Amino acid sequence: MTAERTTNCPECETERSFYRVASTRVHLGLKVKWRCFECDYTFVSIDGAVDTATT
Numbered sequence: 001m002t003a004e005r006t007t008n009c010p011e012c013e014t015e016r017s018f019y020r021v022a023s024t025r026v027h028l029g030l031k032v033k034w035r036c037f038e039c040d041y042t043f044v045s046i047d048g049a050v051d052t053a054t055t
């Protein structure tokens with residue numbers, strides 16, 4: 001599993017590299033918390049899919 005991913009950051013309003021700050025095994029799969037390198041924006045993904053309901 002990679003510890004970084006590149007995706008659009010709504011705070012920076014451009015593509016940024018995010019690094020993995022935490023990962024937890026949940027019933028839906030592997031839940032990972034990501035943080036932008038440039039700002040402190042974080043989001044959560046479950047098995048690679050961004051989960052906007054869990055932030």
Ligand SMILES: [Zn+2]
Nearest residue numbers: 009012036039
């Ligand atoms: Zn950012």
